[in-house]
Amino acid sequence: MVMKTEEISLNKESELKETVVYKKSSLLTEKPLSYCPGCGHGIATKILMEVIEEMDIQSEVIGVCPVGCSVFQYEFVDIDMQQAAHGRATAVATAIKRCLPDKYVFTYQGDGDLAAIGTAETIHACNRGENILIVFINNGIYGMTGGQMAPTTIPGMKSSTSPYGRDVKETGNNLNITEIVAQLPGTYYVTRHSVNNPANIRKAKKAIRKGFENQILKKGTSFVEIVSNCPSGWKMSPIDSFKWLEQNMFKYYPLGDLKIDGILINSKK
């Protein structure tokens, strides 16, 4: 009898193995994502949860999602999370990590949040070398509030508050904050990725995993920028937005590692 049931369950399992080609991460809830169709946020959230699931650290993770399109992340994921005030995610994460030093702590922040209102918190958390992972979604725009100019809006780029294109003489230059944090002694791993095609999605996922694994070493901050699109804010179709991203954003935000294991990678330029 016992043999028989085992055989049946084995058969069932092998059947499943043959039919399942893709499975949603168990850490993503049934709640439909509030992100616009074609937005990179959905992919970034997905790979983040896949990493946590694959590392089997659900019970050890605390995430921080501040104001912006990231604000509802806690609704789409099955992990403990804190929703933070605009720009303050790394301060919140600093305290969580210091109070619970053996847990994995990450922030998931947009560019307006991390590189404008939260610049001080970002720089100082990185400079203190807080053992956290910062996931930085850079789509060059304030998505949640309707597509206003962000610190990362590239020269000439249109937004609702730079409707004729960003004039750097008037509004200042785009801020490459990732290059800045790479220079700080507190950062251990600084890298820039995108989610514009499957190959890059896989690389971004690997980087996020490294950001979590680094926390075991307690050697400093891991900072993963993901250059992403904003079809609604950019007023483009998802396909066009990724084409535009490749042709324009990558010039200002070149993909690749800036710092690995605490050592700066020399710029090729």
Added chain:
Amino acid sequence: MGEIRLMKGNEALAEAAIRAGCDAYFGYPITPQSEVLEYLASQTPEKLNGMVILQSESEPAAINMVYGAAGCGKKVMISSSSPGISLMQEGISYLAGAELPCLIVNVMRGGPGLGTIQPSQADYFQAVKGGGHGDYKLIVLAPDSVQEMCDFVPLSFDLAFKYRNPVMILSDGMIGQMMEKVILFDPIPRSEKLAEWATTGKTKNRPKNVITSIHLHPWEMEEFNIHLQKKYEKVKENEVRYEEIETQDADYLLIAFGSAARICHKVVKLGREKGIKIGLIRPITLFPFPEKVISEYSKSVKEFLVVELNAGQMVEDVKLSVEGRKPVHFYGRMGGMIPSPEEILKLIEEKLKWL
């Protein structure tokens, strides 16, 4: 029993935090409260019991660190002085909105703006009536001695966790800076058990925990607001604290808190020596305000005099409690100026001549 020491108010507060089992302190230097952070740094409690102490890059960062630590169910304290507390108001609103227990200490100085580093009570409105955005309340305690700077720390933590609400100790530069004898309570063992709502990592046996203050649907937002208001009503029912001095036969009643109450204590003594039937009610909790007792006395006393180190803030709550039954006078000094007991008594005597 307790250890007796001569300490500054700020130092007594810091020592009390260590003894009360505070898990984390975040702060940023500002006069006249920098001794809190300095004292904590000198005592190295991180080596003693793992208490986290961190000097932040700004007050907004510090209050958001409080949010993060409080969200993990930890006992957290922060201290600052008036301009710094203004910078924290957004974070305090978020803490109230996310119902996170914590202790915020304001060692008040004169304002507005950069103001002065001398003592003041001009942040009463900010502490009691909100400060940040939205309908929320802090539980506000007003110490009038170094002893109370010490004793209100464990009391604040108890209240904060009992109601899942931020608690504020509203002190001032005088109480913070002066040295007095203080009897320190014995260290309270730290509880390792964290609240069931804390974000500590989602385990299989419970649903995920989320710390948030966002409710996008208006009906949900209203429902949450109703919940908060009910909580504040409970606080009003259970937590009113005040001190009465020579009130039973008083014709004239002084109402004052904190430093001003200390001065008024002396006024009562001097007035009684001259045969004036004068008493003092010292609100210890500013929210909840001791409105019932003031309302009761408004039936028996002749007049009230409210004394504050500001332009007249708590006097509004006294008037609301008296409901026009008796005259309510006000005397205040501003910008760091401190009235003497004789100055206040003279005012009372002049008023008496008019009667």
